[in-house]
Amino acid sequence: MMKAKTQKTRNNRPKQRCIDVVGMGLGFDDLTPHHRRIIEQAGILVGGKRLLAFFADAPAEKKAIGKDLNEVIAYIRRRMARKSIVVLASGDPLFFGIGAKLIEAFGPERVTIHPNVSAVAAAFARIKESWSGVRILSLHGRKTENDLFRALAEEERIAVLTDPEHSPGWLARLILGRLGDGFRMAVMEALGTAAERHGWYSLEQAAAGKFAEPNLVVLKRGSHPAAARRRPVLGAPDEWFDHHRGLITKSEVRAVTLAKLRLEAGQVVWDLGAGSGSVAVESSLFIGKGRIVAVEKDPRRVEQIKANARRFAVRNLRAVQAVLPAGLARLPKPDRIFIGGGGRDLLPILAESVRHLKPDGIVVINTVLLQSVHDASAALQRLGFATEMVQVQIHRSESMPSSERLQAMNPVWIITAIRKAEGGRRK
Numbered sequence: 557m558m559k560a561k562t563q564k565t566r567n568n569r570p571k572q573r574c575i576d577v578v579g580m581g582l583g584f585d586d587l588t589p590h591h592r593r594i595i596e597q598a599g600i601l602v603g604g605k606r607l608l609a610f611f612a613d614a615p616a617e618k619k620a621i622g623k624d625l626n627e628v629i630a631y632i633r634r635r636m637a638r639k640s641i642v643v644l645a646s647g648d649p650l651f652f653g654i655g656a657k658l659i660e661a662f663g664p665e666r667v668t669i670h671p672n673v674s675a676v677a678a679a680f681a682r683i684k685e686s687w688s689g690v691r692i693l694s695l696h697g698r699k700t701e702n703d704l705f706r707a708l709a710e711e712e713r714i715a716v717l718t719d720p721e722h723s724p725g726w727l728a729r730l731i732l733g734r735l736g737d738g739f740r741m742a743v744m745e746a747l748g749t750a751a752e753r754h755g756w757y758s759l760e761q762a763a764a765g766k767f768a769e770p771n772l773v774v775l776k777r778g779s780h781p782a783a784a785r786r787r788p789v790l791g792a793p794d795e796w797f798d799h800h801r802g803l804i805t806k807s808e809v810r811a812v813t814l815a816k817l818r819l820e821a822g823q824v825v826w827d828l829g830a831g832s833g834s835v836a837v838e839s840s841l842f843i844g845k846g847r848i849v850a851v852e853k854d855p856r857r858v859e860q861i862k863a864n865a866r867r868f869a870v871r872n873l874r875a876v877q878a879v880l881p882a883g884l885a886r887l888p889k890p891d892r893i894f895i896g897g898g899g900r901d902l903l904p905i906l907a908e909s910v911r912h913l914k915p916d917g918i919v920v921i922n923t924v925l926l927q928s929v930h931d932a933s934a935a936l937q938r939l940g941f942a943t944e945m946v947q948v949q950i951h952r953s954e955s956m957p958s959s960e961r962l963q964a965m966n967p968v969w970i971i972t973a974i975r976k977a978e979g980g981r982r983k
Contacts, residue, residue: 574665575632576642577649577658579672582748584610586672594670599639602628607644616642625654629661646770648674652694652717675772676715679744682754683774690715695722701955705734705795706802708775716773724773728762731775735795742774743767788838788868790814798860798867799832805896805922808950809968810835814842816920816946816972817892822846824914826890828880828905829853829897833861833873839892840870848873849887851880852897881908893919902928903935910939913975921971929969941973 576594580586587595595601601611602619611618617639621628632641649655651674659667680687691707693700694717707714708731718724724743731739737759744754745768757765791811794804805813813835819825819842827836830850839848850861850873861875876883881904891914895905902923910919919941921932929945936943947969951962 573636573640575636575658575662575667576640576670577645577655577667578642578670579645579648579653580607580610581647581672582675582678586748591670591672595642595644597640598642600635600641601644602632602641603644604646607646611644621654625657629658632658633662646675648672651676652692652696675717675744675747675770678747679715679742679754679772679774682744682747683742683756685713687715693717695719695727701730704730708735708739709795709797709799710801712777714775716775718771718773720769724762724767724771725765727773728757728759732759732763734793738778740776740778742776743771744773745769745771747772788841788870790838790841792834792838794834796867797832797834797837798863799834800857800860803857804832804834806950806965806968809922809948809970810838812946812948813894813896813920813922813970814838816918816970817894818918819843819892823891824888825849826851826884826887826893826909828893828895828909830861830875831857831897833864833875835894835896836861836873837864837868837870839894840868840872843872846872846891847888849876849890850874851876851878851883851887853877853879880905884908884912887912889914891917893917895919895921899925903931906932906935907939910936910941910975915975917975919971919973919975921973923969923971924966929971932971936971936973940976942976943971943973945969945971 578591578594595611598616600619601608601614601616602621604621608618608620619631635641643654643658645653645655647653648671649669655669676687676692690713691711692715693704693707696717696719716727718727724741728741739759741757741759741762742754743757743762746752751768791807794807797804819839821844823843823846825839825843825846825848827833827848827850830836830852833850836848836850852858852861855877858875858877865873880901889912893909893913913919923929933943933945947967949967950965952965953960954963
């Protein structure tokens with residue numbers, strides 16, 4: 557009996573072929589016998605030129621992947637009903653690879669993934685360090701500078717997948733320009749090839765170096781980063797501070813806030829709902845031998861405040877863990893109060909904190925909530941404060957493929973309240 561040329565389903569329709577996506581690991585030697593059988597049976601091999609070169613003698617038709625992935629997907633869609641298609645991916649297909657794109661285009665039932673070792677796993681094996689929990693970023697065709705600096709501020713180690721445009725040298729120069737030194741860079745060059753090498757470099761060394769493609773980078777915070785030896789500056793970049801997922805008074809808003817506090821030498825400053833403590837740290841610029849108390853309920857953020865105080869060598873900052881408004885009576889009486897957090901508890905925090913404020917003291921509140929603007933202003937006026945309010949709307953430049961655009965940040969209302977002296981005079 558002649559076999560049917562095309563396998564039929566119960567409803568007599570041709571069975572849809574499945575696309576096999578094979579991870580090559582670091583190269584040909586990482587392929588298992590199972591991987592190789594799949595590749596040998598392919599009617600069409602799809603992959604980058606470097607990967608296809610391993611199979612130059614294979615009888616399968618070859619399709620090179622270029623910059624236009626949509627064109628490759630359209631090609632696969634036209635040919636998959638007639639020939640078995642195997643897509644070759646470097647590393648692990650689902651680790652910043654083509655696998656996710658193919659699943660999105662054809663559906664999970666039409667794609668089979670055959671994983672392999674990823675370049676990041678190999679990189680950490682080379683430097684003999686665990687990579688569990690390490691944040692990983694890819695610069696392949698992506699504009700991720702904001703994500704990069706956020707990761708550098710929050711993590712001790714990150715891995716970065718580079719490309720020819722965003723090379724280790726480019727990356728080192730970018731970090732030096734924004735943060736100064738403070739990180740060591742491990743560069744893994746041409747992993748899995750005869751030219752493979754890896755080594756640790758200072759950012760200055762990496763910035764001047766040339767590295768073989770393909771490569772990737774591991775960045776590791778130094779034990780004494782340059783930021784730790786900095787003195788605070790007004791409106792310091794957010795990336796200079798340890799902070800949790802953007803929970804920080806942004807640098808431009810911080811500068812306006814500190815101006816509204818009108819700080820002077822010898823004063824006591826309270827930073828309530830302090831978050832990362834960035835306002836508390838920069839307050840040290842103006843109060844000389846005065847004292848700063850940063851109050852925060854989250855113990856992890858309390859540790860960040862302490863770390864930031866050490867980083868900027870601020871010795872007159874005390875971090876206190878407390879759920880506001882509890883605990884304020886035990887603190888030294890303040891000349892200035894900044895409230896950057898509070899949420900639904902803002903009014904009781906405000907009412908309790910101003911009870912301890914010295915005569916002619918100043919309170920500054922930052923909020924992004926309209927209801928808090930109204931409620932706090934009304935409460936302060938009832939308590940006999942003279943108030944003023946400004947709104948700060950910051951737009952930051954963000955790189956685009958051919959130019960830059962301005963990315964809007966949340967508008968912030970800054971309420972300044974000055975306690976009236978006797979007789980209605982203000983200092």
